[in-house]
Amino acid sequence: MPFDCKCDMEIRKMRPEEFSLLPEFLYQAIYLPDGVQPPPRSVVELPELQVYFAGFGARSGDHCLVAEAEGRAAGAVWSRIMEDYGHIDDVTPSLAISVLPEYRGQGIGTQLLDSLLHLLQEKGYLRASLSVQKQNPALRLYERAGFRIVAEKGAEYLMLRDISPLEQEENESMKQTRETYREAKIRQWFCMWLDKQDTGICELFSPDALYIESWGPQYRGSQKIKLWFDEWNTRGTVRRWDILQLLHDGEQTVVQWSFQCVFSDKTAQSFDGLSLVRWDGGKIGFLQEFGCSQGRYDPYAQGGTPVFQDRPCAWL
Numbered sequence: 001m002p003f004d005c006k007c008d009m010e011i012r013k014m015r016p017e018e019f020s021l022l023p024e025f026l027y028q029a030i031y032l033p034d035g036v037q038p039p040p041r042s043v044v045e046l047p048e049l050q051v052y053f054a055g056f057g058a059r060s061g062d063h064c065l066v067a068e069a070e071g072r073a074a075g076a077v078w079s080r081i082m083e084d085y086g087h088i089d090d091v092t093p094s095l096a097i098s099v100l101p102e103y104r105g106q107g108i109g110t111q112l113l114d115s116l117l118h119l120l121q122e123k124g125y126l127r128a129s130l131s132v133q134k135q136n137p138a139l140r141l142y143e144r145a146g147f148r149i150v151a152e153k154g155a156e157y158l159m160l161r162d163i164s165p166l167e168q169e170e171n172e173s174m175k176q177t178r179e180t181y182r183e184a185k186i187r188q189w190f191c192m193w194l195d196k197q198d199t200g201i202c203e204l205f206s207p208d209a210l211y212i213e214s215w216g217p218q219y220r221g222s223q224k225i226k227l228w229f230d231e232w233n234t235r236g237t238v239r240r241w242d243i244l245q246l247l248h249d250g251e252q253t254v255v256q257w258s259f260q261c262v263f264s265d266k267t268a269q270s271f272d273g274l275s276l277v278r279w280d281g282g283k284i285g286f287l288q289e290f291g292c293s294q295g296r297y298d299p300y301a302q303g304g305t306p307v308f309q310d311r312p313c314a315w316l
Contacts, residue, residue: 009074009108011115014064018073022053022064025076029098031136051082052096061093063123065116067108075099077112079120085131086158088150093120095130097138109138113145117163126164131156144250179248182279186246186255189284192229193238201226206283214273214291236263240270253277258294270294 014021023044032038043049056062056078064078079093086094095116099108120128130147132139133156147159185204192199205211205222212218219225240260247254255277260270271291278286299306 009067009069009106009111011065011067011111014066014073014076014078016057018066019053019056019064021066021073021076022056022078025073025098026052026096028100029096031133031138033135048084051084052078052080056080061125063093063116063119065112065119067099067103067112069103069108074103075108075112077109077116079116079128085153085156086129088127088129088158088160091125092127092129092160093125095128097130109141110145113141117145117161121163121165126162128161128163130159132159133157181282182248182253182277183246185282185284186253186275186277187243190241190243190257193233193241196233196237198226198229201229204284206280206285209280209284210286212288214289236261239268251279253279 024041026049027041027044030039030043044053056064059080061079061081064076066073067075075098077095077097079095081090081093084094088094095113097109097113099112117128130142131153132142134152135155139157142159142161145161147161149157150160151158188199189204192201202222205225207222208220209222209225210218210220211225211228217228219228238259238261240258242258244256244258246256255275256272257275258270258272260268262268271294273289273291276286276288276290277284280286295309297309299308301307
């Protein structure tokens with residue numbers, strides 16, 4: 001099951017002769033808060049940690065995938081039904097995931113986790129669990145993958161992910177409903193400008209939302225966004241603001257659009273752009289615009305020396 005990555009990476013099943021790598025991967029998975037010295041590697045010999053890898057491959061719930069990059073195993077994710085920190089019951093596999101330090105920040109952990117969950121679903125498992133320290137940044141990775149907190153154990157969370165086919169169908173339906181709702185809210189915002197009418201700015205944006213225009217101005221808070229909207233529409237009119245496409249990714253939406261307006265002094269502006277939207281529950285918590293001139297041209301049309309057009313872009 002190959003995946004593209006910045007480092008030409010492939011995800012595959014771990015071979016039996018590679019099971020000896022699991023102690024090192026487990027060591028690399030130990031979370032260390034800032035300023036805490038790493039423990040000796042012998043820590044993985046403790047009974048409560050040996051349960052993750054001792055005799056791996058001999059049990060029905062033992063499954064492991066590796067991310068191979070540059071000819072080596074750069075990361076690993078594995079499951080086992082065991083009495084570990086993430087234990088739920090005797091039929092739910094617990095997960096462990098680890099990426100070597102030099103390969104972190106490239107999305108490898110996300111792809112490993114998604115791939116193992118898919119594999120476990122194919123094997124007929126209905127749930128998967130794990131344990132994570134509350135301050136561990138990996139908590140966000142698990143939440144994005146659909147894990148939910150079911151219990152607190154001191155400084156750790158016990159998390160569970162439903163992977164039954166029915167649950168997958170319900171999750172997909174919920175995702176579609178959420179995206180439809182968000183698209184309707186974005187279209188409502190565009191229509192406000194076209195109609196010169198506030199139909200609910202303070203309900204559309206969160207109270208402390210941040211709105212950044214492509215040419216520099218920014219407005220903090222729904223009340224300031226409303227002030228800008230009301231004032232701008234006394235001196236200008238939006239003639240066209242067409243949505244070309246919307247792309248959703250988790251709690252973010254990207255909107256591609258084309259814009260045209262005219263001001264009271266009869267000057268007009270038109271440009272293409274993107275809006276990066278981050279959602280705060282059911283409201284917009286952050287929106288940043290990026291503009292692009294519609295006057296396209298090839299500066300090398302007449303040879304190897306570029307000829308650039310001297311055209312001001314007041315909106316940038």
